[in-house]
Amino acid sequence: MRQLADFLTERAWTLAFLVALFVLLYPYGRAFVLNVEVTPARRGYEVALRSGCFTCHGPDGIGGVKNPGSEDEEVPGFAGGVPMMWAKDDAELREYILDGAPARKRQDPEYQQKIRQWLLVMPAYRDFLSDREVDDLVAYIRARSDLIVPSDPQAAQGHELAVQLGCFHCHGPMGSGGPPNPGSFKGYIPGWWGHDFRDLVRSDDELRQWIREGNIDRLRNHPVARWFIDRQRVYMPAYKDFLTEEQIDALVAYVRWVNRGPWKQELDRAQR
Ligand code: HEC
Ligand code: HEC
Structure with missing residues (x-):
């Protein structure tokens, strides 16, 4: 009996230790496991x-x-x-x-x-x-700086709208991502530059749906994703009642331009 009690206490301590370790290391563990993107x-x-x-x-x-x-x-x-x-x-x-x-x-x-x-x-x-x-x-x-802008007129209009609507306050300058978002899957607001975007936006239809509805069917219908969507404290606003279809097209064109990254060459040129 005594032996069993000792055994269990020891187990309990080991478990408590492991839980504490996990909590302490959580941000690192999460960064390691989740492929956190920092531009x-x-x-x-x-x-x-x-x-x-x-x-x-x-x-x-x-x-x-x-x-x-x-x-x-x-x-x-x-x-x-x-x-x-x-x-x-x-x-x-x-x-x-x-x-x-x-x-x-x-x-x-x-x-x-x-x-x-x-x-x-x-x-x-x-x-x-x-x-x-x-x-x-x-x-x-x-x-x-707001100085790196697309030459395509539709995408340029999208850039103006993005500045006016404050997309960059949440998504970082030029959609560079990273402002904290407690409760969300990765802990921050995703950007438009790299692999986060590839995971979250698989087509122009999805991109348009994100902007119109603040959400996409693929994630809304997924039980785990759904849990994080409801839990995150900062959410993507649904713009559909506040923008015309033309304005949404312009935003889609701009976000696509940022994601394709022709402006990165412009940055390199300026650096030389
Ligand atoms: C004590 C105040 C002060 C701090 C701190 C400071 N700056 Fe400045 N900065 C200034 C002032 C004043 C000017 C205007 C200088 C001029 O016109 O020649 C300036 C000019 C600049 C400019 C050029 C003007 C422009 O907008 O193109 C850049 C770039 C800049 N700062 C970046 C930085 C960065 C990056 C840091 C932090 C690492 C920083 N500054 C910290 C006062 C400050
Ligand atoms: C109040 C903060 C906020 C504002 C303002 C905002 N977003 Fe978002 N956006 C989010 C959050 C949070 C997500 C992630 C939502 C999720 O995972 O459910 C997101 C997701 C997205 C996505 C999909 C994934 C990705 O990689 O970003 C796109 C595209 C997007 N937003 C575009 C925009 C555009 C364009 C604007 C401006 C018209 C905008 N957002 C304004 C918070 C915001």
Whole structure:
């Protein structure tokens, strides 16, 4: 009898230990088992967050932080096109991050004079970031800039709509994915760049259904998927009553363009 009790207590402790281990390791275990997708732009966002970039450039790089003494009286944001014109290309973006400004500006006495009047100046991060972190920051800022747009008019209209409707707040800049989503299968909102998208969108019909209904039949009718769909705290809104069919077509064209990735070559060209 005694022996049996000992045996059971021992079992109980082993079980408790295993459960604790699983809970502690869950995010890692999940990442390992579920093929979690992290795009460079998403990593770049996280680097920006822990590097304090948003304290000056506004939450999510939205801008609007007062900078008395400067021409615009504000620190530029990363989005909206115009401010990004100050950095000509990726090489200049890197220089901004590493040295506080590109050499052509830092060596210009007029610029030196000018920034002396500013309350906030861009710090040099050279000794504080690795090459990879800088690459990721550039990917994030480029995606966030709203400057990489399709030339096809329908897809370009889709891009405008995506900005206006706030698709990127949930799906990340240019659908780079990753904002947290408690209760969902992988724990984050899926992007439009890689294998998550391939699993979730198998045809244009499904893509259209996602946007119209916030859901697709294939997952709605699947018992396990259904459980996660109901459980996730952030859900895909159903846009069908708020958009015309033409607008939905435009969004489909844009999401397809992002997923095909011709813009990645544009990024590479800019980097050279
Ligand atoms: C102390 C405030 C401050 C912090 C922190 C800061 N910046 Fe800046 N940043 C500025 C200011 C001010 C400018 C405008 C400089 C200019 O016009 O030459 C600027 C300009 C830039 C530019 C070029 C302008 C543009 O939008 O193209 C980039 C890119 C940039 N910052 C990225 C970053 C990144 C990435 C981080 C974090 C690693 C960061 N900044 C942190 C103040 C800051
Ligand atoms: C409030 C947050 C939110 C907004 C806004 C939002 N989505 Fe979603 N979207 C989600 C979530 C969460 C999922 C995953 C849902 C699931 O698995 O049930 C999703 C799924 C999708 C999918 C399918 C899978 C994938 O890889 O992304 C597409 C495509 C999509 N959304 C496109 C859009 C478009 C286009 C817009 C803007 C018109 C948009 N979403 C706006 C949260 C959002």
